[in-house]
Amino acid sequence: METVTLKNNTLPSPQSTKGSGPKTTKKQSTNCKIPLKIYHQNIRGLRYKTSELIGHIHPVLPQLLCFTEHHMHREELQLVTINKYKLAANFCRTTYAKGGVCMYVHKGLDIISIDIENYCKEKDFEACAIKLNLNSTYICIITIYRAPSRNFNLFINKLDTILRKLHNPALDFIICGDINIDYLKNTERKKIN
Numbered sequence: 549m550e551t552v553t554l555k556n557n558t559l560p561s562p563q564s565t566k567g568s569g570p571k572t573t574k575k576q577s578t579n580c581k582i583p584l585k586i587y588h589q590n591i592r593g594l595r596y597k598t599s600e601l602i603g604h605i606h607p608v609l610p611q612l613l614c615f616t617e618h619h620m621h622r623e624e625l626q627l628v629t630i631n632k633y634k635l636a637a638n639f640c641r642t643t644y645a646k647g648g649v650c651m652y653v654h655k656g657l658d659i660i661s662i663d664i665e666n667y668c669k670e671k672d673f674e675a676c677a678i679k680l681n682l683n684s685t686y687i688c689i690i691t692i693y694r695a696p697s698r699n700f701n702l703f704i705n706k707l708d709t710i711l712r713k714l715h716n717p718a719l720d721f722i723i724c725g726d727i728n729i730d731y732l733k734n735t736e737r738k739k740i741n
Contacts, residue, residue, distance in 0.1 A: 584682070585610035586689065588724040594618040594650075598630050613652040616674075616693040616726045625650060637661045637676035637691075639668050649674050649691045649725065662688065664710055671695040673706040679719070688714055692725035703727065 587610040591597060594615055601613075613633060618625060622640040630652050636659050638650035647670060653659050662677040674693040679686055690710070694703045711721070729735075 584612075584687075586612040586614060586722065586724060588614040588616070588691070590617050590693075590726045591615045592617050592619065593646075594628060595620060595624065598628065602631065609654075611654045611657055612680075612689060614649075614689070614691040614724050615651075616649050616691065617646060618648045618650050619646045620648060636678050639665060639674050639676045641670045641674070644670050647671060647674055647693065647695065649676050649693050651676055651678055651689065651691050653678065653680075658682075662714070664690075667706050667710050669702065669706065672698045672702045675706075675710065675725075677710075677714070685720070686716075686718060687720045687722060689722045689724070692723060692727065694727045696728040698728075700729075 585608070587605055589601070591601070594601075602609075605613075609632065613630065618638075618640075620628070620640060621642075622638070625635065625638055625640060625648070628635070632655060633652035634655050636651045636653040639648055641647045658681040660679045660681075662679055664675055664677050668674055672694060675690055677688060677690040679688050692707065694700070707723075714721075
């Protein structure tokens with residue numbers, strides 16, 4: 549579990565924060581009553597897994613659910629409901645099967661979807677983003693996916709372009725996803741110059 553610090557924020561909580569739960573990212577400060585919890589999962593097909601998913605993350609429901617490889621078309625994804633959450637952003641493949649990324653947010657959160665679909669390329673760089681407002685502190689959350697053995701340099705260039713376009717000194721960033729880099733192998737891909 550990673551912990552990073554935010555300045556003076558309070559979040560709505562889907563429920564009590566007691567108990568142990570899934571891998572999440574917490575952002576909190578001493579003034580924050582409830583930590584920001586983000587759950588990422590390479591779901592490898594979301595269609596029939598929502599009940600199982602809730603079972604895995606209960607009782608500590610995060611405020612954001614970020615999924616890679618949801619394997620659905622846009623019309624199908626719009627029909628998937630997860631109790632207490634709404635679909636906030638997504639990217640769906642149109643040429644190839646499977647893949648895709650999406651984010652569900654707790655219904656009480658103040659968010660804006662950010663359209664970054666023009667930067668996406670199926671298999672090489674799949675991404676979606678939202679901007680979250682926490683008591684006048686803004687956080688951009690990006691969910692990304694790169695298929696194994698795809699163009700790594702294109703992936704890095706597209707991520708760099710998006711970060712440069714969205715950069716604002718008043719905006720914090722959280723990036724989650726599956727980029728398919730084997731960190732156990734000694735390779736140049738583990739470091740970015």
